[in-house]
Amino acid sequence: xxxxxxxxQIVTPDSYMQELTTxxxxxxxxxxxxxxxxxxxxxxxxxxxxxxxxGYIHRAFEKIAERRNFYQITPLTDRMNYCSSPINxxxxxxxVEKLLGVTVPKRxxxxxxxxxxxARIADHLICNSILGVDTGAFTGFLYVFQERxxxxxxxxxxxxxxxxxxMGRVGGMERDLxxxxxxxxxxxxxxxxxxxxxxxxxxxxxxxxxxRVENVGPITAERALNYGFTGPxxxxxxxxxxxxxxxxxxxxxxxxxxxxxxxxxxxxxxFMVRNEEIWQSLRIIQQAMDNLPEGPFHADAPEFYLPPxxxxxxxxxxxxxxxxxxxxxxxAPVGEVYHSVEGGNGELGFYLVSDGGRTPYRLHFRRPCxxxxxxxxxxxxxxxxxxxxxxLSSMNxxxxxxxx
Amino acid sequence: xxxxxNELLVQTLQEKFGDQLFDMHEPYGLVTVTTTRENIIxxxxxLYDDAFLQFQFLxxxxxxxxxDSKGQELGVVYHLHSLVHxxxxxxxxxxxxxxxxxxxxxxxYATANWMERETFDFYGIRFEGHPNLIRILNVEExxxxxxxxxxxxxxxxxxxKINTFFGR
Numbered sequence: 001x002x003x004x005x006x007x008x009q010i011v012t013p014d015s016y017m018q019e020l021t022t023x024x025x026x027x028x029x030x031x032x033x034x035x036x037x038x039x040x041x042x043x044x045x046x047x048x049x050x051x052x053x054x055g056y057i058h059r060a061f062e063k064i065a066e067r068r069n070f071y072q073i074t075p076l077t078d079r080m081n082y083c084s085s086p087i088n089x090x091x092x093x094x095x096v097e098k099l100l101g102v103t104v105p106k107r108x109x110x111x112x113x114x115x116x117x118x119a120r121i122a123d124h125l126i127c128n129s130i131l132g133v134d135t136g137a138f139t140g141f142l143y144v145f146q147e148r149x150x151x152x153x154x155x156x157x158x159x160x161x162x163x164x165x166x167m168g169r170v171g172g173m174e175r176d177l178x179x180x181x182x183x184x185x186x187x188x189x190x191x192x193x194x195x196x197x198x199x200x201x202x203x204x205x206x207x208x209x210x211x212r213v214e215n216v217g218p219i220t221a222e223r224a225l226n227y228g229f230t231g232p233x234x235x236x237x238x239x240x241x242x243x244x245x246x247x248x249x250x251x252x253x254x255x256x257x258x259x260x261x262x263x264x265x266x267x268x269x270x271f272m273v274r275n276e277e278i279w280q281s282l283r284i285i286q287q288a289m290d291n292l293p294e295g296p297f298h299a300d301a302p303e304f305y306l307p308p309x310x311x312x313x314x315x316x317x318x319x320x321x322x323x324x325x326x327x328x329x330x331x332a333p334v335g336e337v338y339h340s341v342e343g344g345n346g347e348l349g350f351y352l353v354s355d356g357g358r359t360p361y362r363l364h365f366r367r368p369c370x371x372x373x374x375x376x377x378x379x380x381x382x383x384x385x386x387x388x389x390x391x392l393s394s395m396n397x398x399x400x401x402x403x404x
Numbered sequence: 405x406x407x408x409x410n411e412l413l414v415q416t417l418q419e420k421f422g423d424q425l426f427d428m429h430e431p432y433g434l435v436t437v438t439t440t441r442e443n444i445i446x447x448x449x450x451l452y453d454d455a456f457l458q459f460q461f462l463x464x465x466x467x468x469x470x471x472d473s474k475g476q477e478l479g480v481v482y483h484l485h486s487l488v489h490x491x492x493x494x495x496x497x498x499x500x501x502x503x504x505x506x507x508x509x510x511x512x513y514a515t516a517n518w519m520e521r522e523t524f525d526f527y528g529i530r531f532e533g534h535p536n537l538i539r540i541l542n543v544e545e546x547x548x549x550x551x552x553x554x555x556x557x558x559x560x561x562x563x564x565k566i567n568t569f570f571g572r
Binding site: 054055058060062063064066067098099223225226227228239241246247335336337338340347349351353362364366370371373374375403404 | 494513522550
């Protein structure tokens with residue numbers, strides 16, 4: 001006891017305890033899946049504080065949108081959360097439709113639901129399989145990327161593009177589901193559950209995986225709400241907020257599905273919530289395919305919906321509308337509208353202020369990533385460096401959405 | 405507990421705040437009110453603490469610029485959400501370009517931190533009391549506030565593009 005006292009006098013606390021290392025995690029670091037910089041203060045392996053720097057791929061979408069007409073803004077939304085572009089596209093069209101007062105026919109809404117849920121599956125698959133890679137399991141990643149490829153083939157069949165889809169039109173879709181697309185969706189529904197079960201068998205009860213992710217980066221429901229969390233990250237903390245249920249859009253009220261919630265809001269809960277959401281998305285797609293209504297795939301709104309190209313060559317009105325739409329000369333009312341959809345990462349909102357011109361007066365994107373990434377320093381303090389990587393990938397921070 | 409509808413919300417707001425709120429309307433089903441920057445924090449606090457309303461979720465917040473309305477050029481738009489009732493509310497404040505200072509909401513919402521930094525970054529609106537008000541998406545050396553309307557997106561000396569035909 002006496003000796004310990006003597007020693008503590010010789011070695012004062014500030015002589016060894018406050019020796020901190022500054023570590024630049026990023027901007028280009030192989031384990032961060034994007035351009036994120038975090039300046040970490042480390043005490044050995046332990047993180048004492050973190051300061052994120054963002055904006056490395058800022059492309060000024062909000063400013064660009066002020067000079068683009070409504071049709072030219074979808075490609076911008078593609079590039080926000082590029083893991084689930086169709087959700088962004090559809091969210092934007094629904095915002096425009098709300099402003100213009102266009103009613104979308106049932107079939108188009110169901111097709112949109114199918115596409116959005118496929119996108120959600122792709123988004124969650126990437127997040128969860130990359131989480132596996134970060135904990136040292138590469139196999140699951142390769143397994144599910146084959147299925148993600150199938151989803152991209154379906155996109156290709158629907159709109160011609162794979163990653164940045166630029167899908168949809170005001171009032172519906174640009175074309176109907178082709179027989180090939182329907183066949184591919186049916187094949188996907190048939191084959192995917194097997195792969196997903198294998199993926200889950202590999203991770204869910206895996207002792208090594210659980211040891212790495214359980215109780216890592218937990219957040220309470222109160223803090224999560226105060227930080228503006230939405231989507232799977234909020235649901236992992238135990239709050240059942242889902243835009244699809246709270247403010248149903250695009251006929252989500254027709255479908256029977258559940259919202260999975262976690263309890264602790266840690267990395268394992270986030271992983272499990274995303275896995276379960278994939279199953280629920282499959283259920284929704286199955287129901288939408290079974291009950292796909294007959295009818296038109298776009299609204300009868302010639303002043304907003306591009307006419308078929310053959311018509312443009314033969315028909316006077318079609319030519320006029322084609323010209324006006326391409327030049328952005330549509331009659332947008334003066335007003336402001338906020339619309340939100342459940343994106344891959346949470347509530348993706350569009351705040352559109354129109355002054356009656358051909359472009360938005362102001363367009364603000366509520367990007368869920370941008371809003372919840374600010375909780376990252378709080379979540380990593382006290383954890384180890386390897387945990388910081390796992391937390392980052394389990395939060396599914398997408399650089400494009402973060403920086404817009 | 406009674407269900408909170410937009411009519412009830414408007415009525416409650418009028419009872420609670422009276423003249424502090426004006427220009428109350430409901431575009432596309434979302435109650436929108438305007439107030440002054442002197443009152444905004446107290447209003448947000450009251451809405452947050454109110455046992456019935458419970459507007460405790462700040463969905464988003466952004467700046468807006470109307471160069472033509474003199475003395476009221478800049479604005480901040482708050483979108484609040486009462487998750488218990490599933491009712492949204494939009495609150496706006498407007499003030500002069502020369503005196504763009506707004507009290508911060510970070511004491512109430514942790515999420516306001518980056519939102520306010522973003523608003524400062526793009527509109528030059530200073531948030532009084534913010535813990536770390538620096539640029540967030542643009543480079544720190546930047547001097548302009550790029551989302552203001554006086555900064556055109558394209559080169560204004562171009563002659564091949566006429567605004568009358570090609571939009572703003």
